[in-house]
Amino acid sequence: MDISNIIIMRNELSLIVVVLLLLMAEIFSSKNARYMLLNVATGLFALHTILGFLPTETGELFGGMYRSTPLIILMKNVLNIGVLVVLFQVQGWLKKPENNNRTLEFYLLTFSTLLGMSYMISAGDFLMLYLGLELATIPMATLAAYDVYRMKSTEAGIKLILLAALSSGIMLYGISLIYGTTGSLYFNEVMGNLQMNPLQILATVFFISGLGFKISLVPFHLWTADVYEGAPTNVVGYLSVVSKGASVFVLVAILFTVFKEMAPAWNPLLMVMAIATMVIGNLFAIRQQNLQRFLAFSSIAQAGFILLGMISGTTYGMATVIYFILVYVFSNLAAFGVVSIVKNATGKDNIDDYNGFYQTNPMLSMVMLLALFSLAGIPPLAGFFGKFFLFAAVAEQGMYWLVLIAVINTIVSLYYYLLVVKAIFVVRVDNPIEPIKGDLLARMGLVITVIGILIIGIYSPIFEWVQSVSFGL
Amino acid sequence: MGNEAIILFIILGTLMVGGAVIFSYLVSPKVPQKMKEDTFECGIETQGSSRIQFKVGYYLFAILFLIFDVETIFIVPWAVVMKDLGMVAFVEIVIFFFILGLGLLYAWKKDALKWE
Numbered sequence: 001m002d003i004s005n006i007i008i009m010r011n012e013l014s015l016i017v018v019v020l021l022l023l024m025a026e027i028f029s030s031k032n033a034r035y036m037l038l039n040v041a042t043g044l045f046a047l048h049t050i051l052g053f054l055p056t057e058t059g060e061l062f063g064g065m066y067r068s069t070p071l072i073i074l075m076k077n078v079l080n081i082g083v084l085v086v087l088f089q090v091q092g093w094l095k096k097p098e099n100n101n102r103t104l105e106f107y108l109l110t111f112s113t114l115l116g117m118s119y120m121i122s123a124g125d126f127l128m129l130y131l132g133l134e135l136a137t138i139p140m141a142t143l144a145a146y147d148v149y150r151m152k153s154t155e156a157g158i159k160l161i162l163l164a165a166l167s168s169g170i171m172l173y174g175i176s177l178i179y180g181t182t183g184s185l186y187f188n189e190v191m192g193n194l195q196m197n198p199l200q201i202l203a204t205v206f207f208i209s210g211l212g213f214k215i216s217l218v219p220f221h222l223w224t225a226d227v228y229e230g231a232p233t234n235v236v237g238y239l240s241v242v243s244k245g246a247s248v249f250v251l252v253a254i255l256f257t258v259f260k261e262m263a264p265a266w267n268p269l270l271m272v273m274a275i276a277t278m279v280i281g282n283l284f285a286i287r288q289q290n291l292q293r294f295l296a297f298s299s300i301a302q303a304g305f306i307l308l309g310m311i312s313g314t315t316y317g318m319a320t321v322i323y324f325i326l327v328y329v330f331s332n333l334a335a336f337g338v339v340s341i342v343k344n345a346t347g348k349d350n351i352d353d354y355n356g357f358y359q360t361n362p363m364l365s366m367v368m369l370l371a372l373f374s375l376a377g378i379p380p381l382a383g384f385f386g387k388f389f390l391f392a393a394v395a396e397q398g399m400y401w402l403v404l405i406a407v408i409n410t411i412v413s414l415y416y417y418l419l420v421v422k423a424i425f426v427v428r429v430d431n432p433i434e435p436i437k438g439d440l441l442a443r444m445g446l447v448i449t450v451i452g453i454l455i456i457g458i459y460s461p462i463f464e465w466v467q468s469v470s471f472g473l
Numbered sequence: 474m475g476n477e478a479i480i481l482f483i484i485l486g487t488l489m490v491g492g493a494v495i496f497s498y499l500v501s502p503k504v505p506q507k508m509k510e511d512t513f514e515c516g517i518e519t520q521g522s523s524r525i526q527f528k529v530g531y532y533l534f535a536i537l538f539l540i541f542d543v544e545t546i547f548i549v550p551w552a553v554v555m556k557d558l559g560m561v562a563f564v565e566i567v568i569f570f571f572i573l574g575l576g577l578l579y580a581w582k583k584d585a586l587k588w589e
Contacts, residue, residue, distance in 0.1 A: 023575050027579055
């Protein structure tokens with residue numbers, strides 16, 4: 001076998017090196033070096049992220065099982081940035097005394113899941129896709145159960161692993177039907193052999209269901225709220241942004257290439273799921289009191305908006321999906337950053353606890369305001385343009401009624417985002433949360449997200465560049 | 474549309490599995506006895522509840538045993554054709570052992586191999 005062009009796999013290789021280095025550090029270092037190693041891990045990952053932006057070759061490896069295109073590299077870079085922001089926010093939580101005997105493991109597990117996502121995105125073959133998916137899922141369950149001393153965290157881990165097993169089973173069934181009807185697992189060969197026969201439609205539905213669990217689309221969303229409430233806040237940030245972003249990307253890329261011929265089958269399906277996801281996510285979010293649960297349902301509703309871009313099926317639609325993920329990474333991580341800083345300092349995560357938050361913590365309040373307004377889609381923040389482009393992609397196809405439903409849902413979502421803003425800025429109480437000073441890295445993470453929220457919306461070449469590497473049906 | 478095939482697939486699938494269970498229920502002779510309804514456990518009478526807590530150590534050992542299992546699965550086929558595959562395969566298998574070994578070393582360092 002020729003391995004001279006293995007450099008195509010650079011992103012994964014450097015990540016593997018980072019993981020192995022950290023594992024060796026964990027084995028051979030003394031206990032005193034523990035907190036220093038956290039910074040080393042963050043630094044190594046920052047290097048890895050920067051390395052991802054250097055120009056690289058594209059092509060195929062291992063007989064087409066692994067492939068790399070400019071779009072795939074772009075997506076991996078987006079995920080890397082997301083993880084880097086999560087790593088910035090995480091130290092306040094890892095340095096708690098309860099986590100004394102497991103600090104570096106968080107990095108090992110996170111990087112393992114990221115590695116799985118990278119392989120999932122780069123897969124040129126259903127088997128590779130499935131292996132990547134599993135590598136991205138199993139360490140995720142241990143991350144959700146990281147606070148083993150809390151019952152709820154353990155519960156979240158178990159729920160995640162059980163439902164992941166179920167969704168993997170459904171997806172494998174779909175893949176087996178594809179293999180049965182086409183005789184191949186390679187994307188290139190499957191593509192030419194799909195012709196809308198009933199078994200293949202069933203396979204498509206199963207495949208979408210399997211990934212639907214990961215993206216928490218209605219009706220596969222019920223695990224989301226429990227897992228998001230129980231798992232540690234930083235893990236939830238990772239789960240709701242990076243993991244979801246990777247799955248969305250895989251779904252859109254595969255629907256637009258491999259299942260191209262099946263578009264008449266999956267298009268109405270996605271339409272129904274998009275409407276259901278938006279409506280149910282929004283209606284449930286209104287009544288949430290716990291901020292982590294609230295963000296869980298808000299992320300379900302956002303997933304519904306993302307589906308809109310896929311329905312259009314155009315190059316423009318795909319570009320809007322990827323652009324929206326990019327925006328969503330920064331907005332959601334900013335919100336989770338504030339929640340995690342507050343929770344690590346005080347242990348409070350109910351919306352009522354935030355009453356009068358602006359009186360004592362004006363800076364954190366402003367970041368939260370930006371994040372929530374961006375999620376709701378208020379101009380001139382990035383979230384507005386993300387949503388605007390998504391709606392434009394649907395309107396371009398003449399489906400104005402769908403745009404109307406989406407706009408109504410946006411207005412509903414504005415109501416509950418404003419409820420949180422009201423608690424923070426308007427409500428006055430005598431004993432609000434005391435002034436909190438997050439650690440340096442956490443504040444740096446927030447600064448990055450705020451810059452992202454402000455810049456991405458205004459700087460239009462980003463969208464044009466995303467569009468230049470996207471493809472349609 | 475050609476949905477007949479898929480409907481037939483679902484109906485036949487349900488009928489075959491359900492039918493087998495129902496059929497065997499209908500035709501099997503039923504002679505209920507106390508002995509027959511007992512839980513079968515190697516011929517020895519069962520005692521107490523089976524819902525007990527057991528040491529997580531068993532589980533850890535089983536998982537660590539997997540390391541050696543996987544190692545064997547890969548090393549035997551590789552060893553058989555080692556000469557034909559040449560240097561590249563050798564380097565690859567060394568990397569593979571290195572990663573597996575690190576995993577074991579990690580478990581060792583974390584006292585997973587200690588039985589208390």
